[in-house]
Amino acid sequence: MAKNKRDVDAKVKKAALEETAARLFMEQGFEATSMQQIARALDVAPNTLYWYYASKDELLVGVLNRLLSQTLQRLPAIGGLPLKAQMAWLLDELEQSREMVATVHGRLDQSPVIRAWHDQFHHFVESSVILTLKTAGVDASRCATLATVATFLVEGLLAHPHSADQRNDILEWFAASAGSQLTLPGSTA
């Protein structure tokens, strides 16, 4: 009981830490936000954060998992949508964490823990896209390639400023090109 109580408290505390860190990371960027600053916002000593997280990068992973689980709660709604709509949805979702996505990519080579999170996330997204493509009747041998292309396009659109028209042209072109590879002609992916 007492043990359980403590676990709950720790989780609540971590939630507060990650919420504050998330807010500051999104407002100012990961690099521009110091551990001191986060600690000050929480009214604790800077080194207190190190009781909960081994490093600033691990705190970032906590924040990322938090954002991810929030996104996953909104996900079920898009299950049946066509690929183009799914990509547009993912783009809108990630757009709000643009800075965070850039940070993850920028730290891949320096932080193994960020690298691990990133790879796992990519694997998850790509599996989902493959499933969507298969369900839409795309030739099984092409699914993996198309899924990778889809994620590259989402990442590209996310990383580089672009107009709504450009974005639509790219998604439209991709959906058409992917759709033309259907085993059963006539339907659209």
Place this chain on the structure above:
Amino acid sequence: MAKNKRDVDAKVKKAALEETAARLFMEQGFEATSMQQIARALDVAPNTLYWYYASKDELLVGVLNRLLSQTLQRLPAIGGLPLKAQMAWLLDELEQSREMVATVHGRLDQSPVIRAWHDQFHHFVESSVILTLKTAGVDASRCATLATVATFLVEGLLAHPHSADQRNDILEWFAASAGSQLTLPGSTA
């Protein structure tokens, strides 16, 4: 005369700085290489670097321009090649500076001078690809979209580890999809 002499000396010195910085950046990464370390390798005081460059990011830009001009000297050879071969060539070229490319993308939001260099580089690459597509007879209205897609694919392949087969599948699929949009059917882009 004396003035000219000095200009030459400054250029030679900058070349040496950038060569050393480039080596250390590629060996250890940008972030893991301190200004102190570069200065030590050159046998100068750390703050000497600030007489030549306003910041570490500006030194990076110097290094990037240096690598770029080296690449440009190797470029003429690929003028007439098909798009797929051009993309493969660019990939091989950038692969050797993978870490540097990741650094640039990671610092876009923090450094205006890096952002400016990146945008200009992208504009240059995209213009070149558009020219190649137009020459190959691709419908003019699609060229911009396809060029953007091409650069996104190159960046994606560069940022994420992949096998030679995966890479070939993606480039092959893209070339085929782009080629099917030719104004004159029969030729290949």
Place this chain on the structure above:
DNA sequence: ACCTGAACACCGTTCAAGT
């Protein structure tokens, strides 16, 4: 188990001073 004060070993950068 949780938190702190104080310190460590850096970092990029600045500035006044030299030649």
Place this chain on the structure above:
DNA sequence: ACCTGAACACCGTTCAAGT
């Protein structure tokens, strides 16, 4: 014009000590 010694204002992180 070019370079230095010394310092500034940080940074992420550690550690011994408290409760």
